[in-house]
Each structure stands twice: as C-alpha cells, then as structure tokens.
Amino acid sequence: MIPVAIMGHGTVGSGVAEILTTHKHKLFKSIGEELYIKHILDLREFPDSPLADRFTKDFEDIINDIEVRVVVEVMGGINPAYDFVKRCLLAGKSVVTSNKELVAKCGAELLQIAKENNANFLFEASVGGGIPILRPLSQCLVANEVDEIAGILNGTTNFIFGKMINDNMDFDDALKLAQDLGYAERNPEADIEGHDACRKICILASLAFGKHIYPDNVYTEGITKVTLDDVKYADSLNYVIKLIGDVKKNDEGKLEICVCPMLLSKDCILSDIDDVFNGIMVKGDCTGDVVFYGKGAGKLPTASAVVADIVDCAKHLKARKRIFWVDGDGSNVASYKDSITAMYLRVAGDGEKALELFPDSEVMKADGNTVLITQEYRFGEIEDKISALKDAGVKVLSAIRIGNL
Amino acid sequence: MIPVAIMGHGTVGSGVAEILTTHKHKLFKSIGEELYIKHILDLREFPDSPLADRFTKDFEDIINDIEVRVVVEVMGGINPAYDFVKRCLLAGKSVVTSNKELVAKCGAELLQIAKENNANFLFEASVGGGIPILRPLSQCLVANEVDEIAGILNGTTNFIFGKMINDNMDFDDALKLAQDLGYAERNPEADIEGHDACRKICILASLAFGKHIYPDNVYTEGITKVTLDDVKYADSLNYVIKLIGDVKKNDEGKLEICVCPMLLSKDCILSDIDDVFNGIMVKGDCTGDVVFYGKGAGKLPTASAVVADIVDCAKHLKARKRIFWVDGDGSNVASYKDSITAMYLRVAGDGEKALELFPDSEVMKADGNTVLITQEYRFGEIEDKISALKDAGVKVLSAIRIGNL
Numbered sequence: 001m002i003p004v005a006i007m008g009h010g011t012v013g014s015g016v017a018e019i020l021t022t023h024k025h026k027l028f029k030s031i032g033e034e035l036y037i038k039h040i041l042d043l044r045e046f047p048d049s050p051l052a053d054r055f056t057k058d059f060e061d062i063i064n065d066i067e068v069r070v071v072v073e074v075m076g077g078i079n080p081a082y083d084f085v086k087r088c089l090l091a092g093k094s095v096v097t098s099n100k101e102l103v104a105k106c107g108a109e110l111l112q113i114a115k116e117n118n119a120n121f122l123f124e125a126s127v128g129g130g131i132p133i134l135r136p137l138s139q140c141l142v143a144n145e146v147d148e149i150a151g152i153l154n155g156t157t158n159f160i161f162g163k164m165i166n167d168n169m170d171f172d173d174a175l176k177l178a179q180d181l182g183y184a185e186r187n188p189e190a191d192i193e194g195h196d197a198c199r200k201i202c203i204l205a206s207l208a209f210g211k212h213i214y215p216d217n218v219y220t221e222g223i224t225k226v227t228l229d230d231v232k233y234a235d236s237l238n239y240v241i242k243l244i245g246d247v248k249k250n251d252e253g254k255l256e257i258c259v260c261p262m263l264l265s266k267d268c269i270l271s272d273i274d275d276v277f278n279g280i281m282v283k284g285d286c287t288g289d290v291v292f293y294g295k296g297a298g299k300l301p302t303a304s305a306v307v308a309d310i311v312d313c314a315k316h317l318k319a320r321k322r323i324f325w326v327d328g329d330g331s332n333v334a335s336y337k338d339s340i341t342a343m344y345l346r347v348a349g350d351g352e353k354a355l356e357l358f359p360d361s362e363v364m365k366a367d368g369n370t371v372l373i374t375q376e377y378r379f380g381e382i383e384d385k386i387s388a389l390k391d392a393g394v395k396v397l398s399a400i401r402i403g404n405l
Numbered sequence: 406m407i408p409v410a411i412m413g414h415g416t417v418g419s420g421v422a423e424i425l426t427t428h429k430h431k432l433f434k435s436i437g438e439e440l441y442i443k444h445i446l447d448l449r450e451f452p453d454s455p456l457a458d459r460f461t462k463d464f465e466d467i468i469n470d471i472e473v474r475v476v477v478e479v480m481g482g483i484n485p486a487y488d489f490v491k492r493c494l495l496a497g498k499s500v501v502t503s504n505k506e507l508v509a510k511c512g513a514e515l516l517q518i519a520k521e522n523n524a525n526f527l528f529e530a531s532v533g534g535g536i537p538i539l540r541p542l543s544q545c546l547v548a549n550e551v552d553e554i555a556g557i558l559n560g561t562t563n564f565i566f567g568k569m570i571n572d573n574m575d576f577d578d579a580l581k582l583a584q585d586l587g588y589a590e591r592n593p594e595a596d597i598e599g600h601d602a603c604r605k606i607c608i609l610a611s612l613a614f615g616k617h618i619y620p621d622n623v624y625t626e627g628i629t630k631v632t633l634d635d636v637k638y639a640d641s642l643n644y645v646i647k648l649i650g651d652v653k654k655n656d657e658g659k660l661e662i663c664v665c666p667m668l669l670s671k672d673c674i675l676s677d678i679d680d681v682f683n684g685i686m687v688k689g690d691c692t693g694d695v696v697f698y699g700k701g702a703g704k705l706p707t708a709s710a711v712v713a714d715i716v717d718c719a720k721h722l723k724a725r726k727r728i729f730w731v732d733g734d735g736s737n738v739a740s741y742k743d744s745i746t747a748m749y750l751r752v753a754g755d756g757e758k759a760l761e762l763f764p765d766s767e768v769m770k771a772d773g774n775t776v777l778i779t780q781e782y783r784f785g786e787i788e789d790k791i792s793a794l795k796d797a798g799v800k801v802l803s804a805i806r807i808g809n810l
Contacts, residue, residue, distance in 0.1 A: 019548050019691060030547050030727060124545065130692035132537075132545030140529065140537030142435050143424050143712035269698065272677045286424060286709035287535035287699060293674060294695035304691035307548035315727070322435065322720070 002031070002314045003038035005062040007084055008075035009046060009055075012098050012125070015303030016072055017051060020310075027307070031314045038068055041075075063087050070313045072306060073097040082106055089113045089121060094317075096309040098125035098302055104199035108212035108327040120321050122309035127153070127200045128278050130301025131294035132308075137207060137282060138323050144284030146208040148248035150405050153200040153259075155276035155296045156184045156191040157223050157243040162274045164231045165240065171226065183276055183297075193222035194243065194259040201245030204280070205257055209249070211328035213257060219336035221260035230346065230398050233371050237364060239263035239344070240271040244403055248283075254334035262403035263344050270405060281405060337380030342402040345372045345386075348395035357385045369397060407436070407719045408443035410467040412489055413480035414451060414460075417503050417530070420708030421477055422456060425715075432712070436719045443473055446480075468492050475718045477711060478502040487511055494518045494526060499722075501714040503530035503707055509604035513617035513732040525726050527714035532558070532605045533683050535706025536699035537713075542612055542687060543728050549689030551613040553653035555810050558605040558664075560681035560701040561589045561596040562628050562648040567679045569636045570645065576631065588681055588702075598627035599648065599664040606650030609685070610662055614654070616733035618662060624741035626665035635751065635803050638776050642769060644668035644749070645676040649808055653688075659739035667808035668749050675810060686810060742785030747807040750777040750791075753800035762790045774802060 004020070006013050020027070020035055028034050039062050040046075040054045049055070059080075062068060071088045073095055075081045081102050088095050090113060097103065103110075103123045114121035124134050128151075137146075152158050156178055163174035175192065178184035190196045198220045205213045223243050234241050242264055247257040264271040269291055273279035278296030283289055295301040312321060345361075347354045351370025355361060361372035377385075379401075386396055409425070411418050425432070425440055433439050444467050445451075445459045454460070464485075467473060476493045478500055480486045486507050493500050495518060502508065508515075508528045519526035529539045533556075542551075557563050561583055568579035580597065583589035595601045603625045610618045628648050639646050647669055652662040669676040674696055678684035683701030688694055700706040717726060750766075752759045756775025760766060766777040782790075791801055 023548055023550070023691075026550065027548065130689075131695055132541035135545050136537035136541050139717065140540050140710065140713050142716050143428055143432065143709040145428070145431065269677060272674060284535075284709065286428075286705040288703075288706060290536055290697075290699035292695075292697060295693050298693075300691040301693060304548040304689065305545065308545050311547050312544065319724075 001034050001036045002070065003036050003067050004070045004072065004310060005039040005041065005065070005068045006037060006072040006074065007041040007062070008073065009040050009042040009044070010074065011299045012302045012306065013040070013074040015299040016074060016306050019300065019303050019307045027311060030311055033314065035310065035314060039065065059084055063091060068093060069317055070094050070096065070310055072310065073099055074306065075099070076101065078102060078105060085110060086113060089117055089119050092117045092119050094120040094313040096306055096313060097123045098306050100126040100196070100199040100203060104202040104215055107203065107206060108325060111324050115320065115324065118320060120313050120316060122312060122321065122323065123203070124309050125302045125305035127203050128280055128292065128294070129296040129298060130304050131278060131280065131292050131296060133280050133292050134207060134323070136292065137204070141282060141284050141287060141290070144286045146282060146284055148246070148283040149201070149204050149208055149280065150244055150246040150270070151280035152242050152270055152273050152278050153197040153245045153280070153296065154191055154243055155278055156188070158273065158278070159183050159276045160223065161231070161241055161243070164228055165235065168228070170228045171224070192224055194220045197243055197245045198259045201247055201257060201259055205247040205255060206325045207323070209255060209332070210325050211332055212325055213255065213328060213333065214330065217257070217330040217333045219258040219260070223261050225398065226261050226400065227398065229366070230400065233346065233364065233366050234263050234344065237373065238266050240266060241400065242270060250334055252334070255332055256334050256339045258336055258339065260401055262401045264403045264405065268403065268405050337378065337383070339379045340376050341379055341404070342376045343374045343382055344398065344400045344402060345374060345396065346370070346398040347372070347389065348397060353392055353394050354389055357388060373402065406439050406441045407475065408441050408472050409475045409477065409715060410444040410446065410470070410473045411442060411477045411479065412446040412467070413478065414445050414447040414449070415479065416704045417707045417711065418445070418479040420704040421479060421711050424705065424708050424712045432716060435716055438719065440715065440719060444470065464489055468496060473498060474722055475499050475501065475715055477715065478504055479711065480504070481506070483507060483510060490515060491518060494522055494524050497522045497524050499525040499718040501711055501718060502528050503711050505531040505601070505604040505608060509607040509620055512608065512611060513730060516729050520725065520729065523725060525718050525721060527717060527726065527728065528608070529714050530707045530710035532608050533685055533697065533699065534701040534703060535709050536683060536685065536697050536701060538685050538697050539612060539728070541697065542609070546687060546689050546692060546695070549691045551687060551689055553651070553688040554609050554613055554685065555649055555651040555675070556685035557647050557675055557678050557683050558602040558650045558685070558701065559596055559648055560683055561593070563678065563683070564588050564681045565628065566636070566646055566648070569633055570640065573633070575633045576629070597629055599625045602648055602650045603664045606652055606662060606664055610652040610660060611730045612728070614660060614737070615730050616737055617730055618660065618733060618738060619735065622662070622735040622738045624663040624665070628666050630803065631666050631805065632803065634771070635805065638751065638769065638771050639668050639749065642776070642778065643671050645671060646805065647675060655739055657739070660737055661739050661744045663741055663744065665806055667806045669808045669810065673808070673810050742783065742788070744784045745781050746784055746809070747781045748779045748787055749803065749805045749807060750779060750801065751775070751803040752777070752794065753802060758797055758799050759794055762793060778807065
C-alpha cells in the first residue's frame with residue numbers, strides 16, 4: 001500500500017479522490033501496489049464524504065507522517081501552497097501539482113529542491129488539463145530540437161471566441177455565458193487578460209528550452225479589445241481569431257515568447273479547435289508539427305492528469321524522473337519589439353494614411369472603416385507606425401497579430 | 406557510453422543513425438551518458454557512410470556482443486526480424502522497433518519474452534510515426550478506462566482522399582501521384598487495402614485493453630471502392646470520407662474493432678486532418694476526447710520516435726518499463742455483424758426500393774442515382790438488406806459507414 005496525501009478538496013482535489021477510488025483496480029494493475037488516500041487537507045468540513053475520516057486541517061499531520069511519500073497539491077494560488085510544497089520536497093516527499101501559478105512562479109526553485117532531496121516534482125496537469133503534453137514533450141520528443149510551441153492554452157477565452165464566431169454574441173454576453181456555465185470565474189481577469197495562458201506558455205518554454213521563463217518576461221495581451229466586428233472581418237478574410245501562447249527560438253538563439261490574440265488562417269489546424277478545448281502544437285526539427293488536443297480544464301480531465309503523475313511517483317519512489325530546468329534571468333528572452341509579424345489593422349475612414357505607412361497591405365472596406373492585412377514588420381516598428389497614425393488623427397480601432405504557425 | 410546496434414539501414418534506420426549523430430548533445434543531456442552506434446546490420450554495402458566501419462552483414466556480431474544492451478530493429482517484415490528480435494530479447498538485450506507488422510503479429514509473445522528476461526521491448530514508432538501515442542496512452546492516460554480509440558492511421562490513403570476531395574482527382578490518379586511522391590509503395594496493397602491501418606489499430610487495441618488482438622480478428626476494408634462521386638456527394642452532405650481504424654468496448658464488454666472508410670461529419674476534429682498527416686483520438690472516461698496529430702510516417706519523424714525509445718531503454722537498463730499485454734484468442738472481439746452503424750448508400754435509379762428497406766433515410770438525388778443516409782442498424786442487418794436490394798435488381802453503387810466519433 002502506498003499512502004498518498006491530498007492538499008485541497010476543491011474541484012480538482014475531489015476529482016483526484018474520486019479517480020483514486022473508482023479506478024483503484026486499474027491503478028493497482030499499473031503500479032503493482034495499491035494507492036491509499038491517507039490524509040486530505042482542507043480547512044472546510046466534509047462530514048458526508050465517504051473519506052470523512054481522512055480529513056485534517058493541519059498540514060503538520062502530513063509533513064510529519066513518514067509513511068507518506070507522495071503528496072498532491074491542488075489548492076491553487078501561491079500561499080500557502082508554496083510553503084507546503086517546499087517543506088514536502090525538503091522532507092524527501094514527492095509532490096504532484098496542478099497549480100500552474102506555482103510552477104510558473106517557483107518551478108525552477110522547487111525542481112532544484114526536489115533534485116537535492118531525491119524526490120519528484122511533477123505537474124502534468126498544470127498545462128492542458130487532461131491533455132498529455134509535458135511528458136510527451138520531455139520523453140517522446142526528446143530526439144528533437146524544439147523550434148516552436150504554440151497553443152490555445154485557455155479554454156475560457158476559446159469558448160468566448162467560439163460564441164462570438166458561431167453565435168454572433170458580443171464579448172460581454174459571451175463572457176457572461178461562460179461565467180453562467182461555470183467556465184469563467186466571477187473575477188475573470190486571469191483568463192481574459194491572458195495571465196492563465198501566460199503561466200502555461202512559461203511552463204512549456206521552461207521545459208522545452210531548459211531555463212525558467214517567468215511570466216514577467218512574457219509580452220501578454222488579453223482578449224478584451226477584440227470586438228465582434230473584428231471576428232466577422234477576420235472570418236470574411238479566411239481567418240479565425242484565437243488567444244495564442246507562442247514561444248520560438250529566433251536566429252540569434254533567443255526566445256520570442258508572447259501571449260496575445262492572433263488571426264490564424266483557417267488552414268491552420270489550431271483554427272479548428274473550438275469550444276473549451278485546448279490545442280498545443282509542438283514543432284520539432286525531426287517530427288515536424290505535432291498537435292495535442294483535448295479538454296484543458298474541468299474536474300476529471302485535470303484530476304486524471306494528476307493521478308497519472310501520482311502513478312509515476314509511486315513507480316519511482318526510489319528513482320527520480322528527469323524532468324528539470326535551471327533558473328533563468330530572462331536574458332534568453334528577446335524583446336517583444338524585435339519579433340516579426342504581419343498585422344490585422346482596422347482604422348476609421350478610408351485608410352489612405354494607413355496604406356501610406358503600411359504599403360502593399362491587403363485592403364478591405366468594412367462598414368465605413370478600412371481593414372488592412374499588412375506585410376511583415378518588426379513589432380516595434382508597427383507600434384511606431386500606429387503611434388504616427390494616431391498622431392495624424394487616424395482612429396486605430398483594432399490591431400491584432402497575424403499568426404504564422 | 407551506451408553501445409547500440411541498429412538492424413537495418415533503410416529509410417528509418419539511416420534516420421536513426423542520423424539523429425543519434427546530429428542530436429548527440431541533447432541526448433547526452435537527457436540520459437547522462439553517451440549513446441554510441443557500435444554495429445549496423447545490413448546486407449548492402451555503404452562504403453561512403455561516415456559510419457562505414459560499423460557495418461556488418463552478420464547478426465552474430467550483435468547477438469554475441471555482450472556490451473550491446475540495446476538493439477534497434479528497423480528492417481521491417483517478419484523474417485528475419487522476428488528471429489533476430491526474439492534472440493536479442495532471450496539474451497536480455499532490450500529491443501526497440503518501428504515494425505508494426507512484427508508487433509501486430511508477434512507482440513504478445515515478444516513482450517512475454519522481454520518480461521521473462523528483464524528486457525524492454527518498445528515500439529512507439531510502430532503507430533503514428535513521430536506522433537507520441539503509445540507512451541501517452543499507457544502512462545498519461547493510465548487513470549482512464551479507455552472507451553474508444555479511432556484514428557486516421559495511414560498517411561498514404563489520407564493523402565489520396567485529400568487529392569480526391571480538394572483537387573478533384575480520381576482514385577487511380579491520386580494513387581499514382583502518391584507513388585510518384587514516394588508516399589505509396591510500388592505495390593500499394595498494404596496501404597490501400599487497409600492492412601497497414603489494421604496493424605496499427607491492433608497494436609493500439611492490445612495496449613489499451615490488455616489482450617493481444619491479431620489482424621485476422623479485425624474486419625478490414627480498404628479504400629479502392631470509394632469513387633470520386635462518393636467523395637463529392639459526401640461533401641455536399643457535410644461529410645468527409647476517411648479511412649478509419651476504430652476500436653471500442655460495447656455494452657457486453659466485447660471489442661468492436663474495424664478498419665474501413667467512413668463518412669465523418671465535418672464537425673469531427675478528425676475530418677480536418679489532411680494530407681499525409683495522421684490523427685488518433687482516444688476517448689477516456691475521465692479525459693473525454695484527446696487527439697494526437699502529426700506526421701505518421703517519413704524518415705526523421707519515425708526515427709525520432711525510435712530514438713525516444715532508445716533513450717528510454719538506456720535510462721532503464723536495469724528496470725523494466727511496464728508496457729505489456731497478454732496473448733489473446735479473439736474471444737474478446739465482437740462479430741463485426743453486431744456493430745451498429747448508419748450507412749451512406751448510393752443506388753442506381755430513383756431509390757424507391759432502397760427507401761422501403763431503409764425507411765426514414767435522408768435522401769439526395771445524385772446525377773440519376775440516389776444517395777441515402779440511413780438510420781442506424783446492426784451491420785449484419787445492413788448486409789442482408791443490401792443483398793435483398795441486389796436480388797431485387799437494384800444496383801448498389803456504394804455502401805460506406807457513417808462514423809459516429
């Protein structure tokens with residue numbers, strides 16, 4: 001019997017307890033031993049739970065139990081998750097987490113502590129929910145140099161875009177529907193401002209390129225400025241708007257990394273990913289494009305990824321998995337101004353001035369305004385040109401990157 | 406240094422040698438030791454190869470070299486691959502192969518021999534080429550009961566359908582183009598008759614459900630009867646025709662497994678998979694639908710999956726990976742006649758008789774013929790009805806399953 005402690009009994013935590021109970025037989029067959037939930041840490045009361053006798057409000061019950069070698073952290077947030085995880089790893093206990101905020105902020109430090117204490121720190125569920133991505137990236141694609149990773153990493157914003165595209169809803173109505181359906185939090189900032197997607201691209205970039213990338217190093221733009229009009233004009237130009245997290249190595253070996261809305265050609269496989277689904281494209285130098293698709297959130301999908309990590313820890317109680325990256329100071333990240341992109345611009349009026357600054361653009365008249373699909377420029381140059389337009393009295397209604405995936 | 410032997414220096418074998426050479430540094434970082442190509446077995450001469458001094462024509466050089474603990478089999482076919490692999494495993498050497506024919510025919514036996522000799526037998530490259538699928542299925546999705554696996558498993562046939570759909574080519578011209586481009590063999594039978602896809606769905610089913618499924622147990626239908634007209638009519642009804650390998654558990658716990666052309670709704674994510682790409686959908690009870698997409702064949706994609714397995718073997722020289730299934734006698738496979746499906750039928754004339762036998766079908770007139778999308782029936786019943794139609798003098802031009810994925 002392998003005793004496990006679960007810290008947090010919210011959506012994901014209760015899902016983990018459920019899978020460990022309902023899939024006991026299958027997990028036993030895989031490990032050769034039984035997983036046993038010994039402690040569940042939560043400040044709330046769950047008197048009616050069939051596991052009621054396992055609950056504790058005191059972390060010391062877990063850290064002091066030398067039998068417990070595998071601890072699951074599914075509380076979310078930095079405090080007290082960070083302290084608890086750190087103390088578990090320092091005590092040589094392996095930790096499994098779904099906490100993307102924690103991994104994006106403290107991953108390098110916690111991986112180092114895990115290494116020094118011969119413990120595992122695994123977090124498959126932190127990116128893409130139930131979609132296998134971190135393990136395939138580090139194991140199956142190990143014979144590749146990764147050139148680029150780009151993905152739809154946030155299901156809530158993808159759901160909102162879907163409602164705008166397919167049901168003609170405007171942004172506020174689509175957001176409200178997402179909240180009513182439980183996809184978006186009452187405070188939706190982390191989703192719609194791109195912070196959630198940013199944490200995930202940080203984790204993917206750190207793993208793929210070996211050095212920690214912190215959210216502060218990433219140019220991040222949310223979806224709040226995208227209007228229903230933009231969605232429609234994009235559609236008529238054969239594009240779909242998606243919130244994309246993207247990291248790629250440029251010619252100088254630096255990482256170009258960003259989170260922002262992008263127009264994707266309808267030929268791009270990511271443009272077909274609808275609803276709350278996530279899709280992550282990895283471009284390897286040997287494999288070419290590989291895409292992983294599935295539910296990026298939700299109780300059981302996320303919990304199933306946590307349980308897969310628990311199984312891995314249980315099989316490797318004496319050995320460490322080689323999932324690792326070193327700390328980084330952002331010096332391997334290129335300035336977002338240096339990235340090269342074409343733009344979708346929507347300006348009020350006839351667009352004459354915009355066409356002077358962005359010659360050879362594809363032009364479409366749009367209800368008294370003008371839409372331009374520009375040639376490619378340095379992003380810094382694009383910002384300068386847009387400032388110049390504004391200085392010249394041109395109203396710039398939208399400016400969205402064209403994805404080149 | 407970990408010495409490796411490669412049996413076969415064709416497309417995949419030379420790709421493996423290339424990646425082991427060009428990605429030496431990255432592989433070293435992952436394993437902590439260097440992989441070294443000690444022997445390459447091939448009956449042909451490669452005097453100009455930079456590895457010319459490693460070539461041998463004699464398998465005994467490999468089997469008798471006690472330093473070699475990891476052997477790669479990329480010769481293809483059953484003979485002599487089967488004998489060589491078996492002898493390696495009996496000698497306690499781990500074997501990595503891309504040989505789907507070998508795994509589909511002898512997987513259970515070879516896995517058992519590997520187990521008894523504390524060796525690994527890994528074959529990620531045998532399904533989906535460079536797409537990570539077997540490892541994610543057995544590790545990342547371990548907390549799921551698999552309900553169904555369905556996939557576009559053969560890039561050649563998918564390329565042919567793509568040319569028919571997008572470029573209006575008929576089957577023969579599309580096949581010839583595939584041959585000219587090197588996607589299809591001069592003898593294309595294994596691809597177009599579905600045997601290649603059948604081997605792959607056998608491997609996936611064996612791994613997901615734990616008992617070996619042999620190709621003989623699988624209802625297999627190729628794509629040679631699908632005409633350009635069918636592709637066009639399907640398109641106008643909002644379907645796309647794909648060659649699908651499919652396995653699912655029915656209500657009696659038996660496996661319904663088949664390889665055949667299917668009409669997929671354009672809403673199905675697999676319908677978007679074009680060109681030589683493969684896509685494999687796994688339906689887990691916790692994750693819901695997860696899809697893996699990428700290049701299912703080709704030198705470097707396939708070789709990169711082989712190298713990932715080599716790395717896994719190198720990291721587990723003393724331990725066995727738990728990839729395993731037991732032998733099977735087909736008793737867990739349901740009769741294909743018992744599967745339930747709707748059908749696309751194309752009959753000559755006004756379709757009156759067909760509509761009597763398949764009432765409540767969706768009907769479309771098609772250049773003097775009639776297309777029916779029927780309700781769902783047992784496949785055996787459909788066969789009987791089609792026989793009855795023929796007996797009544799009705800010319801049945803096409804009969805294709807409607808996929809329900």
